[in-house]
Amino acid sequence: MKIDMSYGSGGKQTGNLINEVFLKHFNNKTLNKLEDAAVLNITGKIAYTTDSFVVTPLFFKGGNIGKLAVCGTVNDLSMMGAAPRFLTAGFIIEEGAELEIIEQIAASMAQAAKEAGVRIVAGDTKVVEGNGGIYINTSGIGEIQKEGISISNCRPKDAIILSGNLGEHHAAILSHRMGIENQIASDCAPLYSIVKNLFDENIRVHCMRDVTRGGLATVLNEAADQSSCKVEIWEEALPVSAPVRGFCDILGLDPLYMANEGKMIAVVPENQAQKALQAVQKSIYGKNARIIGTVMEGRGVTMKTRLQGSRTIDVLYGEGLPRIC
Amino acid sequence: MKIDMSYGSGGKQTGNLINEVFLKHFNNKTLNKLEDAAVLNITGKIAYTTDSFVVTPLFFKGGNIGKLAVCGTVNDLSMMGAAPRFLTAGFIIEEGAELEIIEQIAASMAQAAKEAGVRIVAGDTKVVEGNGGIYINTSGIGEIQKEGISISNCRPKDAIILSGNLGEHHAAILSHRMGIENQIASDCAPLYSIVKNLFDENIRVHCMRDVTRGGLATVLNEAADQSSCKVEIWEEALPVSAPVRGFCDILGLDPLYMANEGKMIAVVPENQAQKALQAVQKSIYGKNARIIGTVMEGRGVTMKTRLQGSRTIDVLYGEGLPRIC
Incomplete structure (x- = not known):
C-alpha cells in the first residue's frame, strides 16, 4: 500500500x-x-x-x-x-x-x-x-559516564586509535548505486560497547569521534584544529579491506575521505595506548582496531606515506568524491 | 547565493x-x-x-x-x-x-x-x-514543573478552556497559497507563558494540548478517547475572528478542523474554571480565551449548535480540507 x-x-x-x-x-x-x-x-x-x-x-x-x-x-x-x-x-x-x-x-x-x-x-x-x-x-x-572528553582535548604524544577498516559504508552505498556487485557491506553499527570497554579499563580517554561524513581526514583536521595540535598518521597502519581497496583503486577514491557508520577514533595517553587498543578490540565492532598515529606540537594533519614521504591531509573541499548523504 | x-x-x-x-x-x-x-x-x-x-x-x-x-x-x-x-x-x-x-x-x-x-x-x-x-x-x-498532566486525565464536569481564536494559521497559509489578500496572520506563538500563569495560580490542570494539525476536533476526540469520557462543546462559545469566519464561509472550511500554531486547550476542575480562564487571559497569547465546553460521562465529542441542536464532531478523516503541513 x-x-x-x-x-x-x-x-x-x-x-x-x-x-x-x-x-x-x-x-x-x-x-x-x-x-x-x-x-x-x-x-x-x-x-x-x-x-x-x-x-x-x-x-x-x-x-x-x-x-x-x-x-x-x-x-x-x-x-x-x-x-x-x-x-x-x-x-x-x-x-x-x-x-x-x-x-x-x-x-x-x-x-x-x-x-x-x-x-x-x-x-x-x-x-x-x-x-x-x-x-x-x-x-x-x-x-x-565520564566528563571532559572533547574534540578540543587532544594532547601532544597522545596515541590515535582507529576502531577498524575505513570506507566500507561509503563503498557499499556507491556499489549499490552504480550496480557493481561485490561483497562490501556497510559497517553501520552502534559503538557504545567500545566506549564502555575503554571506561571499564580506566583508560583516560581525551577525545572520541565517530568517523562519518567527511571521513577520517575531516575528523582528524577538526581534532588538530580544535585542540591546537598537529596530528600525524601512518599510511601503512590504516586498515582498509582488500575489496574496499580494490573498489577505491578502480574508481580513484581515497578511503581517508570516505564515510563510515561504525568506526571511531579514540585519542588516549601514550602510556595507555596498548591497553586501550586491547579494550577496543574486545568489542565485536573493534576487532580490527589499530593505532594509526600520534598527536604532536604544531598544527594540521600529515600522513607518513608508505615510502616515508609526508603528505598534508586537508579537510574535504567541495564534493571530492561521489556523495552518499 | x-x-x-x-x-x-x-x-x-x-x-x-x-x-x-x-x-x-x-x-x-x-x-x-x-x-x-x-x-x-x-x-x-x-x-x-x-x-x-x-x-x-x-x-x-x-x-x-x-x-x-x-x-x-x-x-x-x-x-x-x-x-x-x-x-x-x-x-x-x-x-x-x-x-x-x-x-x-x-x-x-x-x-x-x-x-x-x-x-x-x-x-x-x-x-x-x-x-x-x-x-x-x-x-x-x-x-x-507539575506532574500528571495528561491527555488521558480529563474528568467528568471538568471545564475546557480554549486560549483564543481558531483557524488563523491555517487560513493565513491558505490565503498565501491562493493569492488571496487579507489581514489574516498566523497565530504562531510560544505558549509557556499561559502554562506558567496557570501554575502560578495553583490551577489543578488535568490536561493540556496545543491545537495544531487536525484542529480542535481532533484534539478533543483524542482527549475524550484517551480519558474515556464524553466532551461537549458549545458552538456559540467558539472564538473565530471575523476575517477567518468570512474566509471559511467563502471556501466552505470548518474552523474546528483547521490547524493553529499558537492555541491550546486546558482542561481544569469545574470549580477552578473562572480563575483558570483569568490566568490564561493574562498572557498576551491568551487574551481571547473562552470556556468552550465541558467533560461528561460517556464517549465521543458533540457540539451544541447555535440552534440548540447537537452535532457529532468526528476526527478528521482523509484530507478534509486543503492541507498545509
Missing part, C-alpha cells in the same frame, strides 16, 4: 500509521501514551544531539536508513562519553512511499535500538509531495 | 554554513563547542519531544518555518507541564535554496528561542536534491 497525503493530515490515517507501524515496532510504555512529549527520569549530566538521515538507496548491504538513523545518533552520544538512553524519531515521508518499506525500516530501527540499549520515546510523521523518498531525523539523550 | 550539494558533504562548505549562519544566530557556549553532542545539566523529570516542519510557503504572514519549528516544539513540552529548556535543530535543505533565506529563518528561530527561554544546543544540516525547499526538525527538552 502506498502512502498518500492524507497520512500526514493528523487525522485517522496518521493515527493508523502511528498505531500499526510505529507503535507496533517501537512499543514501549512511554511512547504508547502518545502524549505531546515523553516524560522521563534522568539524573546528572546528559549528552543531547540530533542527526538527519537522507541516504539513498534506503536499503543497502549491511543495513538501511532506519538502522543508520539509530546508530548515527547513539554513536554521537557515545562519543561524548554518554551511555545512550532515549531517542526521538521524526519521519518525513514523500507521497508514494510503500507502507511495507516503512514498516521494514521501523523494524530495523527497533532492532538497532534494542542492541544499543535505547528506547524510542517520541516521534513525529509528516508526509510531503515527492517520489516515495524517506528522510529520518533522530535526536538522542545519553547519560554522561 | 544558492546552496549546492557540496554544502552537505561534511567538508569546508558545510563548515562555512554552520559557522556563518547557524552559530552566528544560535550563538551559545554549548553549541559553539561543535561537539558530537551537547553536554547539559538537568535535574529531575524531563519532557522530551520532536516535531518536523515542512510548511510551504516558507514565509507567511505572522511567521515562517523557523519560528514555527521553535514554537511547535516548545509548545509540545509546555503541554506536558514542562518549562522548555533546550532544543536541537536538524535542517534538510534542498539544493537551490538561497543562503539568505536560510539565514532569515535562522534569525527567526533565534528570536523565537529567546522569547521561549530555550537554547538551541545541537544541530545538523543535510543537503538533498530538489528545488530549494527546506525542512526543519526540532527536538526539545523541558523540565517538568
Whole structure:
C-alpha cells in the first residue's frame, strides 16, 4: 500500500500509521501514551544531539536508513562519553512511499535500538509531495559516564586509535548505486560497547569521534584544529579491506575521505595506548582496531606515506568524491 | 547565493554554513563547542519531544518555518507541564535554496528561542536534491514543573478552556497559497507563558494540548478517547475572528478542523474554571480565551449548535480540507 497525503493530515490515517507501524515496532510504555512529549527520569549530566538521515538507496548491504538513523545518533552520544538512553524519531515521508518499506525500516530501527540499549520515546510523521523518498531525523539523550572528553582535548604524544577498516559504508552505498556487485557491506553499527570497554579499563580517554561524513581526514583536521595540535598518521597502519581497496583503486577514491557508520577514533595517553587498543578490540565492532598515529606540537594533519614521504591531509573541499548523504 | 550539494558533504562548505549562519544566530557556549553532542545539566523529570516542519510557503504572514519549528516544539513540552529548556535543530535543505533565506529563518528561530527561554544546543544540516525547499526538525527538552498532566486525565464536569481564536494559521497559509489578500496572520506563538500563569495560580490542570494539525476536533476526540469520557462543546462559545469566519464561509472550511500554531486547550476542575480562564487571559497569547465546553460521562465529542441542536464532531478523516503541513 502506498502512502498518500492524507497520512500526514493528523487525522485517522496518521493515527493508523502511528498505531500499526510505529507503535507496533517501537512499543514501549512511554511512547504508547502518545502524549505531546515523553516524560522521563534522568539524573546528572546528559549528552543531547540530533542527526538527519537522507541516504539513498534506503536499503543497502549491511543495513538501511532506519538502522543508520539509530546508530548515527547513539554513536554521537557515545562519543561524548554518554551511555545512550532515549531517542526521538521524526519521519518525513514523500507521497508514494510503500507502507511495507516503512514498516521494514521501523523494524530495523527497533532492532538497532534494542542492541544499543535505547528506547524510542517520541516521534513525529509528516508526509510531503515527492517520489516515495524517506528522510529520518533522530535526536538522542545519553547519560554522561565520564566528563571532559572533547574534540578540543587532544594532547601532544597522545596515541590515535582507529576502531577498524575505513570506507566500507561509503563503498557499499556507491556499489549499490552504480550496480557493481561485490561483497562490501556497510559497517553501520552502534559503538557504545567500545566506549564502555575503554571506561571499564580506566583508560583516560581525551577525545572520541565517530568517523562519518567527511571521513577520517575531516575528523582528524577538526581534532588538530580544535585542540591546537598537529596530528600525524601512518599510511601503512590504516586498515582498509582488500575489496574496499580494490573498489577505491578502480574508481580513484581515497578511503581517508570516505564515510563510515561504525568506526571511531579514540585519542588516549601514550602510556595507555596498548591497553586501550586491547579494550577496543574486545568489542565485536573493534576487532580490527589499530593505532594509526600520534598527536604532536604544531598544527594540521600529515600522513607518513608508505615510502616515508609526508603528505598534508586537508579537510574535504567541495564534493571530492561521489556523495552518499 | 544558492546552496549546492557540496554544502552537505561534511567538508569546508558545510563548515562555512554552520559557522556563518547557524552559530552566528544560535550563538551559545554549548553549541559553539561543535561537539558530537551537547553536554547539559538537568535535574529531575524531563519532557522530551520532536516535531518536523515542512510548511510551504516558507514565509507567511505572522511567521515562517523557523519560528514555527521553535514554537511547535516548545509548545509540545509546555503541554506536558514542562518549562522548555533546550532544543536541537536538524535542517534538510534542498539544493537551490538561497543562503539568505536560510539565514532569515535562522534569525527567526533565534528570536523565537529567546522569547521561549530555550537554547538551541545541537544541530545538523543535510543537503538533498530538489528545488530549494527546506525542512526543519526540532527536538526539545523541558523540565517538568507539575506532574500528571495528561491527555488521558480529563474528568467528568471538568471545564475546557480554549486560549483564543481558531483557524488563523491555517487560513493565513491558505490565503498565501491562493493569492488571496487579507489581514489574516498566523497565530504562531510560544505558549509557556499561559502554562506558567496557570501554575502560578495553583490551577489543578488535568490536561493540556496545543491545537495544531487536525484542529480542535481532533484534539478533543483524542482527549475524550484517551480519558474515556464524553466532551461537549458549545458552538456559540467558539472564538473565530471575523476575517477567518468570512474566509471559511467563502471556501466552505470548518474552523474546528483547521490547524493553529499558537492555541491550546486546558482542561481544569469545574470549580477552578473562572480563575483558570483569568490566568490564561493574562498572557498576551491568551487574551481571547473562552470556556468552550465541558467533560461528561460517556464517549465521543458533540457540539451544541447555535440552534440548540447537537452535532457529532468526528476526527478528521482523509484530507478534509486543503492541507498545509
